[in-house]
Amino acid sequence: MELLCIEGGRPLSGSVKIQGAKNSVLPLLAATLLGRGVSVLKNCPRLTDVDASLAILEHLGCETGWDGDAVWVDATSLTACAIPDALMRAMRSSVIFLGPILGRLGQAVMSYPGGCELGPRPIDLHLDALRTLGADIQEGAEGLRCRARTLRQGDIHLPLPSVGATENAMLAAVAAPGVTVIRGAAQEPEIVELQTFLRSMGAQVRGAGTSTVVIQGGQALHGGEIAVMGDRIVCATYLCGCAAAGGEVELTGVDPRHLSTVTALLAQSGCDVRSGPDGVRMRRDPGRPLQAVARVHTAPYPGFPTDAQAPLMAALCTAQGTSVFVENMFASRYRHIDELIRMGAHIRTEGRVAVVTGVERLHAAQVEAHDLRGGAALAVAALGAEGESAIAGLHHIRRGYAKLDEDLTALGARANILEKK
Numbered sequence: 001m002e003l004l005c006i007e008g009g010r011p012l013s014g015s016v017k018i019q020g021a022k023n024s025v026l027p028l029l030a031a032t033l034l035g036r037g038v039s040v041l042k043n044c045p046r047l048t049d050v051d052a053s054l055a056i057l058e059h060l061g062c063e064t065g066w067d068g069d070a071v072w073v074d075a076t077s078l079t080a081c082a083i084p085d086a087l088m089r090a091m092r093s094s095v096i097f098l099g100p101i102l103g104r105l106g107q108a109v110m111s112y113p114g115g116c117e118l119g120p121r122p123i124d125l126h127l128d129a130l131r132t133l134g135a136d137i138q139e140g141a142e143g144l145r146c147r148a149r150t151l152r153q154g155d156i157h158l159p160l161p162s163v164g165a166t167e168n169a170m171l172a173a174v175a176a177p178g179v180t181v182i183r184g185a186a187q188e189p190e191i192v193e194l195q196t197f198l199r200s201m202g203a204q205v206r207g208a209g210t211s212t213v214v215i216q217g218g219q220a221l222h223g224g225e226i227a228v229m230g231d232r233i234v235c236a237t238y239l240c241g242c243a244a245a246g247g248e249v250e251l252t253g254v255d256p257r258h259l260s261t262v263t264a265l266l267a268q269s270g271c272d273v274r275s276g277p278d279g280v281r282m283r284r285d286p287g288r289p290l291q292a293v294a295r296v297h298t299a300p301y302p303g304f305p306t307d308a309q310a311p312l313m314a315a316l317c318t319a320q321g322t323s324v325f326v327e328n329m330f331a332s333r334y335r336h337i338d339e340l341i342r343m344g345a346h347i348r349t350e351g352r353v354a355v356v357t358g359v360e361r362l363h364a365a366q367v368e369a370h371d372l373r374g375g376a377a378l379a380v381a382a383l384g385a386e387g388e389s390a391i392a393g394l395h396h397i398r399r400g401y402a403k404l405d406e407d408l409t410a411l412g413a414r415a416n417i418l419e420k421k
């Protein structure tokens, strides 16, 4: 079993270029299916979720490959419309392929993506949106069978700003002749990047980043090209690591506006945060403890991102005072709390609410990641803890962090991956 071992109590000092964004590159890879040609995604992070997406694309008939940090996908001729269960299970968000497969081939078969560590992950909003565009979707025990002789334009109303449902609707609507309007759309930066990429393929899309996205669909699309944006959650994670350990870090290759709610709370807790055109610098005096943050409520963008909840909580475990978290996005996104308590944290939960009472110091422990961001939060906590911690469950972390150990080492931490017999 592999363990990420981190020696805590060392202030950070260093600079890192932030990897490409997982939550952008996954829908972009699905979008390549819509182009009759070669698409190129530069600054693509090497993640297991990216590997799983490439396996699905190849199963559908694409050719894919790497060229340095760029991934290319040749979707000129597709040979299948069904995603086997094993590939569906390899990645929670594989439902994002439904819209583009339908849009390109007029039919799609896939099993349910299934729940995950964060609790049930319904896809009703995805299916409602596709049905509005004329898809006939049969839901059976073995999964989804979808047909759409031709998709048609539609007026889609999302009752909540689901990121995935917004993306799936966009990816199907570009193939539907006429004007489709998506109201109540998610506004995440990753949605804007998807619009940019679709435009590079010849699609007519506007309004991404607002609650109303308009697609003029029906054109045949060619391959596109884009440089993937920096990962705002990875950046937030490393800033929380610096908040926990103290020191000074410089993180480049990311738009600081994409994580302004996170940097605002870190500033409120006593960190000195300076945003620049290409990233963020942050300093926290190791001699001055963090201050608690009274309320951290997760919300759809531009609210505080649910993906940064666990890393920030880990940093605030040693803040003076009491911080109150409310996780509004997912039913089960506190699985890191028991592990933080093993490190000496004082946290009480009541449903969606977690009350963090700061302690002087955490101590090292053997802990286990139970999901992607919860695992990253354990690394944040270990950076500030006394002694050497060992984190198991690295397969969760590798879904979203291309080189966590290397990046933390570059930021001055002692972080190594060891094989434990």
Ligand code: EPZ
Pocket: 022, 023, 024, 026, 093, 120, 121, 122, 123, 124, 125, 126, 127, 160, 161, 162, 163, 164, 165, 186, 306, 307, 329, 330, 331, 372, 373, 400
């Ligand atoms: C995306 O997930 C991200 N994943 C998540 O990041 C992120 O936490 C989430 O958006 C919220 O920002 C990717 O982009 C690959 P949603 P997604 O649909 O699209 C409910 C990470 O750690 N809902 O916006 O699945 C749902 O249950 C991951 O990087 C329905 O009820 O999130 C949730 O409560 C975790 N029906 C809420 O909406 C649906 O059909 C928001 O989910 C779809 C969603």
